[in-house]
Amino acid sequence: CLIIHPLEAGTPLDFIVIFEQENFQGRCHELSGPCTNLKEAGMEKVGSMLVHSGPWVGYEQQNCKGEQFVFEKGEYPRWDSWTNSRRSDSIGSLRPIKVDSQEHKIVLYENPNFTGKKIEIIDDDVPSFHAHGYQEKVSSVRVQSGTWVGYQYPGYRGYQYLFEKGDYKDSTEFGAQHPQIQSVRRIRDMQWHQRGAFHPTS
Numbered sequence: 001c002l003i004i005h006p007l008e009a010g011t012p013l014d015f016i017v018i019f020e021q022e023n024f025q026g027r028c029h030e031l032s033g034p035c036t037n038l039k040e041a042g043m044e045k046v047g048s049m050l051v052h053s054g055p056w057v058g059y060e061q062q063n064c065k066g067e068q069f070v071f072e073k074g075e076y077p078r079w080d081s082w083t084n085s086r087r088s089d090s091i092g093s094l095r096p097i098k099v100d101s102q103e104h105k106i107v108l109y110e111n112p113n114f115t116g117k118k119i120e121i122i123d124d125d126v127p128s129f130h131a132h133g134y135q136e137k138v139s140s141v142r143v144q145s146g147t148w149v150g151y152q153y154p155g156y157r158g159y160q161y162l163f164e165k166g167d168y169k170d171s172t173e174f175g176a177q178h179p180q181i182q183s184v185r186r187i188r189d190m191q192w193h194q195r196g197a198f199h200p201t202s
Helices: none
Strands: 002-004 015-021 025-031 048-053 056-061 065-071 074-076 093-096 105-111 115-122 140-145 148-153 157-163 166-168 183-186
Touching: 065 157
Parallel strands: 002 025
Antiparallel strands: 015 025, 015 048, 048 074, 056 065, 056 093, 105 115, 105 140, 140 166, 148 157, 148 183
């Protein structure tokens, strides 16, 4: 494996191994820092992944663009173990996710610029907004603390959207083509958190 070192010395070591084929076969690379172009690093395809510590976010295209995939500590033996959106089967770039808080608070708004109906979530994972009476679209998001991943559909399914601390004034700012989010969960640092994790049904 080729080791790509972190950009900043002294940062906590995030560590991931990517394999070209499914089930951890074929050529592999170790990453311990951001990689904006996996092809340039010698990886034509990503078929499986071992996340020794994290969390990480992968992107469909290079330079951290396109569809997003969130990886927490654990094993991802094939494509359907990290997504079920089926739109793309490529990962072009990867970076560690900063988790800077044990507290978690997110507010999701129906309209852009933090207007319209809203749902506020504090220290919880929500597998279905409908179950909480919120059936509106999500066009803007304010993350007051913690790091979150939102999903297009209930049950942590569909496209994934990473929400780090900050304001997202409209859906394009979090990478969504349509303002639709129907479940969210917290991202935990350095551990595999089962509740809310994606488990494919075969």
